[in-house]
Amino acid sequence: MSEPTMRVRFSVNGAAREVTVEARKTLADVIREDLGLTGTHVGCEHGVCGACTVLVDGDPVRSCLMLGVQAGGSDIVTVEGVAGDGVMHPVQQAFWDSHSFQCGFCTPGFVITAYALLRDKPELTEADVRAELSGNLCRCTGYQSIVNGVLAAAERLQDAGKE
């Protein structure tokens, strides 16, 4: 007997999408398997590592701790939705320039979290960055280069705002 499925409609990176999934499927798995957006990485699958962080109605959340069916009607932004038309978002460019990643596994979660942080708080301190990013684990960089990347992005966004 096959498991019952549910139809779920939501906006993903600005486009209306519809999937038919089992109720128990996490949003992370729906994003990767049903939407084909494999930029969202699945690490610990119990809410500790932050690699699967996406925006749901603007808020960074763990997509492994939400069911896909719970996101019905929501506006979802994954790492694929951060860049403009072929141009990296300032957060992404600053991560690139600051060597804010090595293996890259945690990067999507950091980019999404930093993106939301800079949107909500354009003027920030290193302490703000560390507090907000505390829920994302990186096993390569030692974090300093990630913090540098977010601070560099903040500076560039501020400068861009002044022009």
Added chain:
Amino acid sequence: MKPPPFEYHAPESLDEAVALLAAHGDECRPLAGGQSLVPLLNFRLARPAHLVDLNWADGFPGIEAGPSGLSIGAMVRQRRAERSPEVQAGCPLLVDALSLIGHPAIRNRGTVGGSIAHADPAAELPAVALALDAELVARGPQGERTVGAGDFFVGHYSTALQPDECLVRVDLPPWPPGAGWSIQETARRHGDFAIAAAAAVVELDGAGTVARARVALAGVADRPVRATAAEEVLAGAVAGPEAIGAAAEQAAVGIDPPSDLHGSAAYRRHVVQVLVRRALESAAHRAEVPA
């Protein structure tokens, strides 16, 4: 897929949610923010046949501040409560406690009521509810009833809630004018559950001595506990190093903490003494003599 199969229910009202809980009893789990329950599902440590998702249900209150105190709807997200001016003004201890829960992305989904109803003995909000004599309002098929925090937590992940009841809101008494507060915890990493935590509220009288002190502990028993012996040491005393030191000592004597891979009972007892001392020092420092 990680979680085991379950039947998913998305009630549109609180009444409908309660009816579903009543219909499915022990086979059923209510899903609030999911930041504790979904990991348990992913590990398959919880295998409910039915999941009642409260996130679609109308009927849960929001945050209300009034003369009778602060009322917080069970489904209010922790992040929203943390940033709420009403909560910041009406219960600063809760704001500090919320900042210790997980990380911002966790608090964006996690709810105030979910954390209390989950009743992890090491969690911050149950200890705060106990310290503040919160009243927990539950709705069941027969209507609403109120349970004091002292009677609400009955064991590991176990509360006075019946399987057909849903926590609706948390009522906190008015914040005592001038009261000082603090919550201190030791955890392996920031955002982890506490190895031990101590929440304290200190009220002074006109003479500057302690009118009332409240201390609640997490991580030291199968539920949050009040350190009544420590509270009694402080009542009527000058909140200086001597009384605070004696109170902290009493708090450590009065517990029988568990041993696990995060710490032995002796270590927890030591940590509790240090945390209670720090919490009382900070609370006393913040407390103001009433005008």
